[in-house]
Amino acid sequence: MGETEAAAVSAKTAIMTAFKAREMGEPTFFLGLHVERDAASGTIKVSQRQYVHTLLGSFGLGQASPVHLPMSAGTRLTKDGAPLSEELHQTYQELVGALLYLAAAIRFDISFAGGQLSRHVASPTTEHLAAAKRVLRYLKVTSTLALTYGTATGLNGYSDADNAADTETRRSTTGYLFNMHGAAISWTSNRQAPDSL
């Protein structure tokens, strides 16, 4: 037994005496994430298909027609439109909350759409609800997407801004993403605080 392995074993014993614990082997479903590990190719895949399916069911969109983009190209959501009933308003808030949870966990592909939708949780319109449901229809076709970490090395960052494309507030949306071992490890899509010139 190597030194590192011995240290790992003693640490494990210490944890198991201090806390109530049991050994469960390799993780396959952990904190809502499916983890698939392939020792032969040296990859780890993380997906959230179970959560997406539950979500589709709870919003009654199991039968909805699929789309391949979370938001159609060039979409700009504005404040204008017919406001939602109180009941639908709550539905909207729940839906956006769920989308943001996914976007924060592994689905950075809906990060931008989720961020745009979340700007309207205070007074959503029918248009916003339709846009939110569209994201669900996108998730339906892409539920099996997984972050795939491989053997590639190095930490790579990408940073971008849209130069005050929001015509209502004149504020910019910033996005950054860091890749490591071939997949994203950290990202954000955020509206900048001050007015940019």
Add this chain to the structure above:
Amino acid sequence: MAGAMASREAVWLRRLLIDLTGIEEPVAMRVDNRSALALMHIDVSSQPATHSDVAFHFVREKVAAKMNDATYVPTGDMVADMLTKALPIAAFTACREAAGLTELTL
């Protein structure tokens, strides 16, 4: 501004990486705005831009200290594009794949 946010994240990711692996190297940062990039590389003492603030100085400081390595990338290869705008399908899919989100094959 975007650079400043990304730099903050880069700084802590770099520190975490050093803690975990002991490997100390600059974080590669890709930017698709040439003027922003030029500002990041400028020498502070002879700085011509009067409109600057603490955030800009922060980014410059990290680049000068070789903690971040900011380089240009054409907009077509800008992975973070999908986080700032609603892209057409081809560009969207390309960004998604470049960031490692791919179809699960079991």
